[in-house]
Amino acid sequence: MSSPSVPSTNSPSVLLKAAGVSKRFGGVRALQSIDLVVRRGEIRGIIGPNGAGKTTLFNMLAGVMRPDTGTVQLDGVDITRASMHQRVCLGMSRTFQTPQLFPGMTVIENVMAGTHVRHRSGMLQAMFGRDGIRREEEAVRMKAREIADFVGLRDEDDALCATRSYGSQRRIEIARALASEPQLLLLDEPMAGLNPAERADLVELIRRINQKTTVVLVEHNMRVVMALSGRITVLDFGTRIAEGTPDEIARDPAVIRAYLGSGSVRAA
Amino acid sequence: MAERIASRTTMVVVILIAAALPLYAPTWVITLFSRALIFASLVLGLQIIAGQAGQISLGHAAFFGLGAYTAAILSRDYGVPFPLAMLAAAAAAAAGGLVMSVAVRVRGVYFAIATLAFGIVVNLLFVNLVDITGGARGFTGIPAAALWSFSIESQGRYYLLVLAVLVLQYASLVRMAGGRFGRALRCIRENELAARSVGIDLVRYKIQAIVAGCAWAGVAGALMTGFLRFASPEMFTLLQSIDAVTMLVVGGIASPLGALVGAVVMSVVTSNMRSLGALATVVDGLLIVLAMMYLPGGLAGLARQLWRRSSWGGRHDRERQLGEGTA
Helix, strand or coil: CCCCCCCCCCCCCEEEEEEEEEEEECCEEEEEEEEEEEECCCEEEEECCCCCCHHHHHHHHHCCCCCCEEEEEECCEECCCCCHHHHHHHCEEECCCCCCCCCCCEHHHHHHHCCHHHCCCCHHHHHHCCCHHHHHHHHHHHHHHHHHHHCCCCCCCCCEHHHCCHHHHHHHHHHHHHCCCCCEEEEECCCCCCCHHHHHHHHHHHHHHHCCCEEEEECCCHHHHHHHCCEEEEEECCEEEEEECHHHHHHCHHHHHHHHCCCCHHHC | CHHHHHHHHHHHHHHHHHHCHHHHCCHHHHHHHHHHHHHHHHHHHHHHHHHHCCCCCCCHHHHHHHHHHHHHHHHHHCCCCHHHHHHHHHHHHHHHHHHHHHHHHCCHHHHHHHHHHHHHHHHHHHHHCHHHHCHHHCECCCCCCEECCEECCCHHHHHHHHHHHHHHHHHHHHHHHHCHHHHHHHHHHHCHHHHHHCCCCHHHHHHHHHHHHHHHHHHHHHHHHHHHCCECHHHHCHHHHHHHHHHHHHHCCCCHHHHHHHHHHHHHHHHCCHHHCCHHHHHHHHHHHHHHHHCCCHHHHHHHHHHHHCHHHHHHHHHHHHHHHCC
């Protein structure tokens, strides 16, 4: 399945590898044979004008849709057809463009929910188990507290999620995603709807997350992508038109053409 | 924390008062409450499915019936002791729930309609499998319940049996809701997309919730046949399923406590409306409308609000608000 442009190495430094991924919606070719290699420890930005196929690619990686052709590998395991449950178990976690939370549950419960795949207890242990479940619950709560602290959620553990500000909700969602101990965190337009101060905080948070976790983000905000990403992949009309460091991308004529026709990418 | 200790104390006091009922109440009150507690057991099962996991079932009476007929047949025709018959009833209802679980492939209102259809089909089986169920004429001759040699024929003793079973059911439901399993169910209720994204297997958890809730209903069915020593298809119609939903909504769908409160209050209220005849249904409907309009959290939600406003619960509430304020 692998196309020639993909490095054939299965080296341990490659965490995520998509090879020849295509998707059609009726007559529209949303993605045409996309290759993507993300190395461990990277922050990879995926950008492109509206309709370029960013969200489709993101959905293929996250397991919302299956590609028509091509494969996706995480840490050497083929996850092209893996369920979301399997993906989370293997260490992939995601957030959504608009935060998808559990509104009627408290902030800390939302984060606790993120630990789901890291524990085993089920219905029967909960009903008949002696102390096992209490110990598990304490561990889960402590872990959630730690992560909530890490993302900067303080003093709102017992508040209902629905009452939180948009900025807080974004943090809650990221905290929940981190609670599954992912190797790879997929962020779908994390800056959408945030004010400049919140954006600056989030950029700083993503850098801290990156100390332990590989990050792939789809983002519209060019300044943020340029500042955060080690490498950037640019899509247009369902194909990959460029890939490189922020500086390379900013100077790439194909990218400039795709975005503006002329002028500088930074102006977008 | 204060809230938890206070609620545990309250619970113990309530159980003691309830257990002492045969000592001071006349027989008709004991009968009334036996019936109310059996419905509470039924509605607790629905709370797992509809309240915890958020899947509205309109076929709950079917499992009430499956449990009832299983216990009735085993105790009359095979001389099985009541506790074992009750376990078998739970198993039969759970098996029925597993069959209905194919409906988890569809969501929301479609799930509700699928369960409604399932309930109607099972009821038709009760009517038409005359050799097994006695058909529309009903199933008679069920012996009095006994714990082996210890007879529980008297109303007071039977009431205590029902109460004991209900306490067990309630306690295990609360425990179940407390850990990872209960949280997964609530996640599904709150947001299926988000639940999937944290790796919760929706189908598996919905099926478990349905099977458990149906087992609870099966136990309630066994308790009902032991109580009436009679079973007929009329007891397990769509109307009964809707009654169960009503009790849950009036009591408060979100908590097991709501299921108890709703079932007890509604059974007591409706039993006083017999004299109204057909009007009773109208009053029933009005109660639902009023509950929906003015008590979105049900009676249990109202109680919780009053508790928070009281001086004892107030402190906890203020701490909570402070926490919210600093965000």
